[in-house]
Amino acid sequence: MPDAPLPFDPVAEARRNWEARGWPEGEVMAAVTSVMRAHQILIAAVNRILAPLDLTFARYEVLVLLTFSRRGALPLGRIGQRLQVHAASVTNAIDRLEADGLVRRLPHPTDGRAVLAELTDAGRERVTEATQRLTSERFGAAGLDDSAAQRLTSVLSDLRSGAGDFVAD
Amino acid sequence: MPDAPLPFDPVAEARRNWEARGWPEGEVMAAVTSVMRAHQILIAAVNRILAPLDLTFARYEVLVLLTFSRRGALPLGRIGQRLQVHAASVTNAIDRLEADGLVRRLPHPTDGRAVLAELTDAGRERVTEATQRLTSERFGAAGLDDSAAQRLTSVLSDLRSGAGDFVAD
DNA sequence: CATATCTCAGATATACTGATATTT
DNA sequence: CAAATATCAGTATATCTGAGATAT
Numbered sequence: 001m002p003d004a005p006l007p008f009d010p011v012a013e014a015r016r017n018w019e020a021r022g023w024p025e026g027e028v029m030a031a032v033t034s035v036m037r038a039h040q041i042l043i044a045a046v047n048r049i050l051a052p053l054d055l056t057f058a059r060y061e062v063l064v065l066l067t068f069s070r071r072g073a074l075p076l077g078r079i080g081q082r083l084q085v086h087a088a089s090v091t092n093a094i095d096r097l098e099a100d101g102l103v104r105r106l107p108h109p110t111d112g113r114a115v116l117a118e119l120t121d122a123g124r125e126r127v128t129e130a131t132q133r134l135t136s137e138r139f140g141a142a143g144l145d146d147s148a149a150q151r152l153t154s155v156l157s158d159l160r161s162g163a164g165d166f167v168a169d
Numbered sequence: 170m171p172d173a174p175l176p177f178d179p180v181a182e183a184r185r186n187w188e189a190r191g192w193p194e195g196e197v198m199a200a201v202t203s204v205m206r207a208h209q210i211l212i213a214a215v216n217r218i219l220a221p222l223d224l225t226f227a228r229y230e231v232l233v234l235l236t237f238s239r240r241g242a243l244p245l246g247r248i249g250q251r252l253q254v255h256a257a258s259v260t261n262a263i264d265r266l267e268a269d270g271l272v273r274r275l276p277h278p279t280d281g282r283a284v285l286a287e288l289t290d291a292g293r294e295r296v297t298e299a300t301q302r303l304t305s306e307r308f309g310a311a312g313l314d315d316s317a318a319q320r321l322t323s324v325l326s327d328l329r330s331g332a333g334d335f336v337a338d
Numbered sequence: 339c340a341t342a343t344c345t346c347a348g349a350t351a352t353a354c355t356g357a358t359a360t361t362t
Numbered sequence: 363c364a365a366a367t368a369t370c371a372g373t374a375t376a377t378c379t380g381a382g383a384t385a386t
Contacts (some may be wrong), residue, residue: 001292003250006335009326010251017237031318032211034309034325036226039208040253041332042201054376057205070185070322077343082179084209089376091345096375101299113343113385118186141202143331148324149200155205155313157178162312163210225351247369255353260369262352276357282367 011037045140047111049133053126056098058085059093060134061126063102066119073118084165102126180206214309218302222295223269227254228262231304232271232296235288242287244277253334271295 001055015030046057055061055063061083066072080090095118097103102123119127138144144152160166184199194196224232230252233272235241249259263286266272271292277283288296307313313321329335 003253004171006251006307009330009335011322011329012209014233014237021236023300023304025307027306027318027322028307028310028313031325032215032310034322035204035207035211037253037334038204038325041329041334042204046201050256056282058376059203061288064183067190068183075343081173082175084206085376086378087344088378089345092248092376095345108343111343111386115344131192132323133248135192135198138194138197140202140332141197142323143330144197144200145330146196148327149196151320152200152324152328153180153203155324156200156207156319157180157311158209159207159310159321160180160203160210163214163309164174165206165210166178215351224374227352256368258352258368277367280362280367284368 016096042140046134049137050130053130055130057098060130061095062093063123066125067118073116075114075116077114174245211309215303218306219299222299226301228266229299231262231266232292236284236296242285244283244285246283248286
């Protein structure tokens, strides 16, 4: 995925240049740039692992969320709220998963406006296989040990909370 | 941007469900999911701030990189290596910046294969304005104080280094 | 009637592949 | 001639907006 590793940390270098010009908030710039770049690395690794299973991270997340639901089924609207994706994106993801036979659409039993997405047996098998492959490669984050993962989750929880992702747990 | 904050931390909830099913590597899953979600939040905030200036984060990064270069000009290939974006994406970004009068293309003085992208005066003004707006809103990461930003940068540096983003600094 | 849910059409952004022209 | 640089065409994914259909 990386053409070739850079011979220096591009984030540290950016911060040096940033502050040499007297620009403010260099700490935050470096942190935000780090998140952007880490995302780039992780999404590429995860999608590379999932591609042979005809999944993307976005569609894998939908399958996992359905796996965690009581009946293996959720209204499309709830999927969007939970994964923070637009209703049109949910429609698109479910279209694709349904075409691949991994979920099916069902009418909501009590609310005629809503549509349920339900895992099929093939969907359960696929998400199990995908999870095995992802975990066996530590989601492409080989350099992240459990302690570092915990620190990362913790500081990003503060960031997300401060940005209104969720309210106090 | 957020429809409404969730009444619970979706990452912590996912981890509970993950481990309740006996799936391994829950620490790493939570960390990777946190990065994905933090990215979603930050990219939305940054692009919202930059949109009135006809910039995206990707194009802003190009302008900043040019600002940091000695002559305000770099070959397209070097931009791609540094920002980890595909050559075709660099061509596209420079097309757009050039159409907006923020950069111009110049022939490379010594290598006839290469093309330089050079900042224009308008480009320098635009990146200054964009930087003011981004820093005044702390890049949309209001909940991240300097200490947390430093910890975040540090742990993500380990992740990126382990993934081959760069070699020891 | 206002609101909620989903779908669809159209537009944009980014990325990747593969092919091509030019130069080193 | 092989490798490097940039561009272009075509394809894929994901996003958002705005409009519309159906149901509460």
